[in-house]
Amino acid sequence: MKLTQAYIITIGDELLIGQTIDTNSAWIAQKLNAQGIHILRRVAVADEKAAIITALDEALAVADVVLITGGLGPTADDITKPLLCEYFGGKLVINERVLEHVKGIFSRRNRPFLDRNMAQAEVPDVATVLYNRMGTAPGMWFEKDGRVVIAMPGVPFEMEAIMEDEVLPRFKERYVTGAIVHRTTITAGEGESFIAEQIKDLEEALPSHIHLAYLPGPGIVKLRLTGHGNDQELLQKEVEQLQFVFAERIQHIVVALEDKSLEEILGAALLEQKLFAGLAESCTGGLIAHKLTNIHGSSNFFRGSVVCYLPPVKERLVGVPHELIEKHGVVSSEVAAAMATGARNSLGTDIGFGVTGVLSPSEDYPVPTGTVWMAVADKNRVVTKEFRFHYDRIRNKELAAQNGLLIMLRFLQNKL
């Protein structure tokens, strides 16, 4: 079966000068992929007529569906709407429903409705309007020779709302798609070459419609099996069985059999064991707490974190003895352990975690840059572990946070 082919065009000078990171494409790709639509290509072009038209011509030559984001705002640098109107031979007319919606937004926010906002209610008469419940710029759906072109604003949550409310349901109806199944195994502890060596024979024996990819990330390597076929259910079974075979071979490093974040995996493990965690974060500066509280329902397994960035805060709020810091230094196994037990006590939790380290060059510490000590404690035991990270501050911080989540998980699994 021939898959529906999609092409994503993102428009905006900010993408080409690197002022903005394109998160829209990844979001769109994920959603289309889940509906069995294949992405041929993603292209980012400037807010320039010629560049946009070239991209559109190229896309329509090869794709069934073209999704465009950006350039629909109310200011002079936004040229996508008149350009598409001309491209599809239409003219701009006020859409009453959009006008009412835009006026409603302004009045709810107590903002004056300006002439230029009137233009936001203009839509090409050859387009179907896609309602934008999150903002003022409507999405648009054009058709030409059986191919579809969709334009949406570049603001991520507005684009997401239009996709979910208007685009994806229409795609589901319109496109009979082939089956695509992804299964991701998350591993920690070994590099991708070493993993590849252990599963070489399995990888070579994969049938031609199933493909293995290695995705290294901070502290982990993801192994993704992707299968293409016609029967979703059969394919699902086939890929899942293969995933188990692979995972069994490398079970000592498998963290999870789903493509979830480490915080989601840890959260689920805490919930399952009916435990609460509390943290004392020094060098990670609140990043672990931030990750955990991104999860809806985290108040069922997470009580809080003391971001004790300076040593006196470790003493005052986590109860780390001053003498311990004096004797062993603030970046030490002993202080990490005292932070983990201190977090448990101060926050009143089952599991306590502590992390202390030096992430970027500093003369204040007698340990090498990148040295981080972590500890996990419950009522029976305290385990500490040393790490050494070799990158810059931001990356070392991310690595420390990921490894913090990992060692809490390993602790709960009795593997630490």
Add this chain to the structure above:
Amino acid sequence: MKLTQAYIITIGDELLIGQTIDTNSAWIAQKLNAQGIHILRRVAVADEKAAIITALDEALAVADVVLITGGLGPTADDITKPLLCEYFGGKLVINERVLEHVKGIFSRRNRPFLDRNMAQAEVPDVATVLYNRMGTAPGMWFEKDGRVVIAMPGVPFEMEAIMEDEVLPRFKERYVTGAIVHRTTITAGEGESFIAEQIKDLEEALPSHIHLAYLPGPGIVKLRLTGHGNDQELLQKEVEQLQFVFAERIQHIVVALEDKSLEEILGAALLEQKLFAGLAESCTGGLIAHKLTNIHGSSNFFRGSVVCYLPPVKERLVGVPHELIEKHGVVSSEVAAAMATGARNSLGTDIGFGVTGVLSPSEDYPVPTGTVWMAVADKNRVVTKEFRFHYDRIRNKELAAQNGLLIMLRFLQNKL
């Protein structure tokens, strides 16, 4: 003057199924732009020979420089190296310097050196090797008819190291570039249409070589002036003068005249006033602390944050009276104020900040979803402010964190 034109190709199935967000392109674009090199286009394609070759052909037809990332790893899904070798008519040979480097990395990490890692030391004999101090896959520099093609690994910090060590210095020597100047003004408090209305005449009077763009972000709108010209110094002056004219017109909403993050701006303001801040974060869950501690040197203005996610933690560690929570509810002006003064006391800082709110639908609170109270305190006064955010949990959290940084900044500027 004709600017050097660059084209960025990122390779990897993970980009087309949305498993990975492409941060490399933005990073590369920023660096090239700063050297006066113009980015024509960014394209993401799959790990497929035909797709890569098509992209390469298209890029070489229009660009002086093509930068490719991805597909250089040691596993079977990585096909970029042999493909480029064939494309440029070379053959793969072991490079002794790379081999030594790769072996060194494995031995330092106490990992066995595998046969498949030998392949990482193979380089096309028609390419110049670009040293990768951060990893095992070398970068490669090809030339064809005066055009340059550069291939680098997709792992961000490896790519960044190769760009900085090897690519950017060569570009600087090779390309006499035109001048590009960007000046960004950060505003908060008004939407882009409303700003546009106030500076309409200034925007219309801009000379043709200077362009204004509006970049709305969480809680802020950035206004970017971009000028193109020949003389860097003259252009710099011209764009800066224009920036001041624009900023004066809308001075009531200007937060900064530089493209910095709010945490950097706040950090600089605290440092300048020789003040330390301490936080009590409930609904932001550590995100504000995380942002502040991303800044190197944050220990000079930030002491810590109590992420008091559950109410008992607010009482125990921040000293919010139990009765206050009972009487006013945990999401209230009174509790926010008590958190701000409590954070000041518990953490021993000059400035205290508190934030409490409900970011996603929950039946535990008698206030509408999205309601957030914040407070800032110093020894003389406490100011509280209510917000209402209308999006999903993750976006509401980001908005709350950005607005938290903003109101601390406004407090320091005596504008709150």
